[in-house]
Amino acid sequence: MTLMRLTRACGVLLLSAGFSTVALAHNPMFECKEIPGEQIQCTGGFSDGSGAPGVTLDVIGYDETILLPGKLGQDSTLTFKKPAAEFYVLFDAGPGHVVEIDQADIQPQ
Amino acid sequence: MSKPAAATPPSPLRAFWLKWRFHINVLLLLVPLGFMPKYFADAALFRGDTGLGERVVGDVQVGPWSLKLAEFRNEGPRPDPAGPMKSFNAALCATCAEQVKATYLRIGKPRSLRAAGVIFFGTPYRMGAALPIPERTPVDAELWVTMEGWDGTTHQGSVPLSQASPATIAWLNKQGVKP
Numbered sequence: 001m002t003l004m005r006l007t008r009a010c011g012v013l014l015l016s017a018g019f020s021t022v023a024l025a026h027n028p029m030f031e032c033k034e035i036p037g038e039q040i041q042c043t044g045g046f047s048d049g050s051g052a053p054g055v056t057l058d059v060i061g062y063d064e065t066i067l068l069p070g071k072l073g074q075d076s077t078l079t080f081k082k083p084a085a086e087f088y089v090l091f092d093a094g095p096g097h098v099v100e101i102d103q104a105d106i107q108p109q
Numbered sequence: 110m111s112k113p114a115a116a117t118p119p120s121p122l123r124a125f126w127l128k129w130r131f132h133i134n135v136l137l138l139l140v141p142l143g144f145m146p147k148y149f150a151d152a153a154l155f156r157g158d159t160g161l162g163e164r165v166v167g168d169v170q171v172g173p174w175s176l177k178l179a180e181f182r183n184e185g186p187r188p189d190p191a192g193p194m195k196s197f198n199a200a201l202c203a204t205c206a207e208q209v210k211a212t213y214l215r216i217g218k219p220r221s222l223r224a225a226g227v228i229f230f231g232t233p234y235r236m237g238a239a240l241p242i243p244e245r246t247p248v249d250a251e252l253w254v255t256m257e258g259w260d261g262t263t264h265q266g267s268v269p270l271s272q273a274s275p276a277t278i279a280w281l282n283k284q285g286v287k288p
Binding site (some may be wrong): 049 | 158189190191192194211213223224225226227228229230238239241273
């Protein structure tokens with residue numbers, strides 16, 4: 001009985017040790033590029049290879065006004081028209097899980 | 110009637126091997142010994158027995174609060190699919206553990222609380238965060254700490270990156286400035 005419990009406890013410990021490393025290596029990733037027609041296409045995801053469908057993606061002006069609130073589509077991408085004002089793109093998967101891309105860092109085509 | 114083939118005597122080296130091979134295998138037990146110093150050093154680092162991290166940066170004042178910052182490892186950023194990542198550990202001051210809800214870390218001053226950077230996770234006495242280091246980080250960059258209290262207030266403080274992590278500065282210099 002005690003041996004069984006010990007084995008189970010060890011099993012759970014091993015499993016959680018295994019999962020903890022997975023949890024650690026789970027950083028948000030995000031990139032944007034300019035595509036024809038004054039459009040910008042952004043793709044989000046996580047460093048464990050998973051996509052980010054439905055994650056919030058806001059285009060925010062330098063004055064902190066949200067120019068374009070959006071969510072990534074089923075293919076983890078979002079395409080929007082390049083705003084006239086200065087902006088940055090914020091991939092927001094929750095507090096502390098954000099990636100910012102400034103307009104200066106978006107490669108022109 | 111077939112004669113058994115005359116057995117050629119084995120070479121001295123082979124004879125030695127055949128006689129002692131099982132005893133020599135005991136030496137294999139010595140192999141793990143070579144890895145033990147690193148293993149125990151890592152175990153102590155992970156458990157916190159050797160302190161907050163390999164290199165303690167010192168206290169960073171953040172409004173009415175403060176935190177003790179340390180580099181988890183005294184080395185440059187490690188590669189990650191999401192870009193180079195540098196791990197920092199931190200401990201909140203004794204009185205602020207109850208008051209602070211969240212602590213964030215970012216290179217450069219945050220534009221807003223939403224974009225305050227990576228969040229520290231763990232207990233207030235030993236929190237950890239993996240900070241992405243953009244390849245274009247200037248060597249005079251500042252590391253900004255944003256703290257959000259349970260009372261709704263936010264406070265910010267900063268420490269030069271050169272003070273927080275000389276190893277990261279060395280890494281940036283080695284990389285060269287990217288256009």
